[in-house]
Amino acid sequence: MIVLGIETSCDETAAAVVRREPDGRGTILSNVVLSQIAEHAAFGGVVPEIAARAHVAALDGIVAAAMAEADVGFGDLDAVAGTAGPGLIGGLIVGLSTAKAIAFAAGKPLVAVNHLEGHALTARLTDGLAFPYLLLLVSGGHSQILLVAGVGDYRRLGTTIDDALGEAFDKTAKLLSLAYPGGPAVERAAASGDPARFALPRPMLGRPGCDFSFSGLKTALRVEAEAAAPLSEADVADLCAGFQAAVTDVVRDRVGRAMAGFAAEFPGVDAPALVLAGGVAANRAIRTGLAEEAQKRGFRLVAPPGNLCTDNGAMIAWAGIERLSQGLADGLDAPARPRWPLDALSEPAYGAGRKGAKA
Missing domain, CATH: 3.30.420.40 (ATPase, nucleotide binding domain)
Structure with missing residues (x-):
């Protein structure tokens, strides 16, 4: 199973191709990350509008680089995974829309990944953790x-x-x-x-x-x-x-x-x-x-x-593989979600406001 993962939830523009081997292990075929630190340094933090525009400018090239490094074409993919939340809404829309477009054009399933799930499952990619x-x-x-x-x-x-x-x-x-x-x-x-x-x-x-x-x-x-x-x-x-x-x-x-x-x-x-x-x-x-x-x-x-602890496309691709293996895929109407708690049953944290838990 080969999946392209796209991550744009904050200030890293990232894409990666990951393959799950027959024995269940994961192999990272490519993992391209472009940091926006220089663009935000003068402000002492991430500026959402600047981040979104930078994703628009860079993402097509980052995806092309990840596909070339992995030496695969869109027809070789089994699915396309994109971060759908939580994160900055502008960046999420850029990445998820790109993932939807590729999935539609290539006739592949879309997996809308929770960014936190990408982090949660990374140790299974790197260490085979049970x-x-x-x-x-x-x-x-x-x-x-x-x-x-x-x-x-x-x-x-x-x-x-x-x-x-x-x-x-x-x-x-x-x-x-x-x-x-x-x-x-x-x-x-x-x-x-x-x-x-x-x-x-x-x-x-x-x-x-x-x-x-x-x-x-x-x-x-x-x-x-x-x-x-x-x-x-x-x-x-x-x-x-x-x-x-x-x-x-x-x-x-x-x-x-x-x-x-x-x-x-x-x-x-x-x-x-x-x-x-x-x-x-x-x-x-x-x-x-x-x-x-x-x-x-x-x-x-x-x-x-x-490089796999911080935001990256490989964790999104692997989460897509894990979800697809369970028969979980999403429609092209999957929304971008700035707030999306990984544990939907938990009560909102104190002071989190009307949108619920900060995550």
């Missing part, structure tokens, strides 16, 4: 802990009730006049800082459940930064180190509670897995803390390669 397992998804738009029990069978154990973790990193970097994207910039500055100098809070630490909250931490950091102004390079390093340490403690605590619940619900699972996904999962301090927590609780940490 169900069930835990997934921690932390990126600029999402902070969730999910129980992945099967294709289309997901339970959200925790989510953010305000900012996503990547968003908090970006806003912290902007506050401290660091470069965009904020995650790598804060991590670099934190390397030379003293994490104990500023007394920053650990929101939700020790609280029941697995939800996250980062807005209070962000506000506390701003108050400390204003009190210490004008900031020296050492001040910035110490603030970043304190922020990163607080985030690591919170994530470790929240995920630890999820692992305890998973172990109680699935006592027969031998060496259960905790899967990391999303750009923030590349942060070394967070990854080290989670590795320690996983080892303590008898879990193994599974982290796909960095």
Whole structure:
């Protein structure tokens, strides 16, 4: 089975071709990603209108490059998969419309993929992971802990009730006049800082459940930064180190509670897995803390390669393969959905507004 995957939910224009082998393994034939970081750097974050226009300009070339690298034609495909949500509506429309056009012209099935499902199933592509397992998804738009029990069978154990973790990193970097994207910039500055100098809070630490909250931490950091102004390079390093340490403690605590619940619900699972996904999962301090927590609780940490943790077309193609294998395909009227919780049964997160959960 060979599927073309198209991903345009945020600021990466991506296309990939993935083949499922007869033994069930996945082979990535091509995976082309064009980042828009340069276009958005001056604004300190993603500008939806700029992102959508950039997708329009680049996507045809990206798809052509992915098909050429894979050495396949549209007639060789078994299906076309496109991200239908959640994400920025302009970008979603560009990518999903392109996927529909290719599927229609080539006479192939369309699979409208939930972006979060792409992340949730990536470890099955890279590591052949069996169900069930835990997934921690932390990126600029999402902070969730999910129980992945099967294709289309997901339970959200925790989510953010305000900012996503990547968003908090970006806003912290902007506050401290660091470069965009904020995650790598804060991590670099934190390397030379003293994490104990500023007394920053650990929101939700020790609280029941697995939800996250980062807005209070962000506000506390701003108050400390204003009190210490004008900031020296050492001040910035110490603030970043304190922020990163607080985030690591919170994530470790929240995920630890999820692992305890998973172990109680699935006592027969031998060496259960905790899967990391999303750009923030590349942060070394967070990854080290989670590795320690996983080892303590008898879990193994599974982290796909960095280029497959961030947004990419291969995860969308693989999710298309997984869904198509279950007989799941979509009509050409499948809508783009800016909000689309992976676990449709979960209650909306606090403060998420009339459109429901932030995801």
